[in-house]
Amino acid sequence: MVNIIEKIEQAGLRGRGGAGFPTATKWQAVKKQELQGKKIYIIANGSEGEPGVFKDEYILKKYPTEFIEGIKIALVEFADSEAVIYLNHTYYDWYAKRLASISKGFPINYFRKTARYIAGDETALISHIEGKRDEPRIKPPYPAESGLHGMPTLVNNIETYYRVFQIAKDQYQNKTFYSISGSGIKKQVYDFPVDYTIKEVLVKSGNWPKDDFFIQYGGGAAGSIYLPEELDNVLPGAASIIIFNRNKTNPYKLMRYWAEFYAKENCDKCTPCREGSMRILEMLKEDRFDRERVKELFLAMEQSSFCPLGRGMSAPYKSLIEKVIR
Incomplete structure (x- = not known):
């Protein structure tokens, strides 16, 4: 009989949080740790703090049972395990009670995210659950080796668990x-x-x-x-x-929106990200957008920021400047 990890691998499922990491690889890494007698933590990342992304809420609203079934499949696969469903404060307030009624009888706990956007990072959310500062951790070790409370931890997006349920039921259509x-x-x-x-x-x-x-x-x-x-x-x-x-969008107002978001939501841990986002916001507020200065700031952030947030912050600006502003 084919087990669920093999089925996930055969289906070619990739994480639905944005990075697209092969789901089976994560599960296999955690399985290796379980075989060494370690307790396993299972986390469903329902942070969804990125503007314009709302598909996890759609799942919580339309398919809560299927999502919880995906968590249960993971709990069965990893015998000595317990789960944490990590929800942003809005989703927690709206959906946690309903989800808890569906998951009753299983070791599934619920955590209300009160931290910033960066706490959607898998290591930052682990720190947040542990009551620590919500900032990314150095990798390695990866969560599959040492995550929540130092134990091997499987972190997947809400949609990923929903797709695991579909795979288990032979309903997955690579969507x-x-x-x-x-x-x-x-x-x-x-x-x-x-x-x-x-x-x-x-x-x-x-x-x-x-x-x-x-x-x-x-x-x-x-x-x-x-x-x-x-x-x-x-x-x-x-x-x-x-x-x-294109005719109704002010590209500078759009960049200011991004700058305000990043200035508010970064974790303040590293200087390039913290100071770079503030300098860009200041320039946009004062209508003195210096392309060469911005280029220098982005280069410093890409090369020196601690986590992908700072290193990837330049992507929307660069592409907007190149393709729309010119």
């Missing part, structure tokens, strides 16, 4: 949920194959704009900007599409 929002449309979630191009997603969902536009893909803070002629491709990252009307 992912796309969060679509933006100019002139109602934000909605669509379930499409992972190999759809962005153009296919927009056309089949009825959201291909009539006016000149550009999109931000991968989240409303970290995602890069793409023009219509670039959308005949499958793009990496979180499946979030934000549509902007």
Whole structure:
């Protein structure tokens, strides 16, 4: 009989949190630790703090039982284990009670996220659950080796556990949920194959704009900007599409929105990220956007920031400047 880890590997499931790491590889790494007699922690990451990403909420609302069943599958696979469902404060207030009624009788606990965006990072959320400062940790060791309370920890996104349930029931069709929002449309979630191009997603969902536009893909803070002629491709990252009307969008206001987000949500741990985000915000507030100075700041952040937040912060700015502002 094929076990669940083998089925996950055969299905080719990748994490749905944005990084796209092979799910089976994580589960296999944790399994190795379990075979050494260690207790296992299982975490469902429901932080979802990125603007323009709301598919986990859709699952909590529409498929709570299937999601919990995915957690239960992990609990069965790792015998000496307990789970923590980590939810941002809004999702916790809205859905935790209902989820708890579904998971009654299983070792599943609920944690209300009160920290910043960065606490969605798998090591930062572990620190937050432990009552420590919400900042990323040095890797290695990885959570699969030493995570919550120093024990091997499996961290997956809410959608990933939902897809694990589908795999276990032979219902998985290699799909992912796309969060679509933006100019002139109602934000909605669509379930499409992972190999759809962005153009296919927009056309089949009825959201291909009539006016000149550009999109931000991968989240409303970290995602890069793409023009219509670039959308005949499958793009990496979180499946979030934000549509902007090119004639009605002020690119400098958009950059200021990103700058305000990063200045508020970074963890303040490392100087390049903390100071770089503040300097960019100051320039945008004072209408003195110096491209050369910004280029220098981004270079320093990319080379010296501690975690992917600081190292990847430049992506939306660079792509907007190159493709829209020019």
